Amino acid sequence: MDKLSSGKCVPCEGGVPPIEGERLTELKNQLDQEAPGWELSDPKHLQKTYKFADFKTALEFVNKIGEIAEQEGHHPNIEFGWGFVRVLLWTHAINGLSDNDFILAAKLE
Numbered sequence: 345m346d347k348l349s350s351g352k353c354v355p356c357e358g359g360v361p362p363i364e365g366e367r368l369t370e371l372k373n374q375l376d377q378e379a380p381g382w383e384l385s386d387p388k389h390l391q392k393t394y395k396f397a398d399f400k401t402a403l404e405f406v407n408k409i410g411e412i413a414e415q416e417g418h419h420p421n422i423e424f425g426w427g428f429v430r431v432l433l434w435t436h437a438i439n440g441l442s443d444n445d446f447i448l449a450a451k452l453e
Contacts, residue, residue: 348378348450351443353416362388362440371446379453388440390433390449399426412451418444 385391396402413419421432435442
């Protein structure tokens with residue numbers, strides 16, 4: 345099985361079902377191996393909270409996420425403040441998870 349972090353996000357314009365069931369479990373297990381700490385907040389969303397020593401370091405990480413997201417053409421929701429960055433991933437076009445979400449999550453590590 346190829347590493348998720350080696351993948352490339354592919355534009356999704358809808359018309360495909362979100363990942364569910366066995367495939368969801370398989371991708372989550374693979375993500376756990378490459379980038380521990382990501383959680384399925386529900387079957388439609390991946391999330392992770394990163395901790396930092398201060399606001400400046402959290403902001404620098406947000407900017408790095410932004411660069412990766414732009415390169416991949418897949419953009420997460422990001423919340424940050426003093427000492428934390430929370431990333432929420434899902435594919436808006438299908439209102440659920442796609443391979444792109446797992447690929448981007450792995451690349452953020």
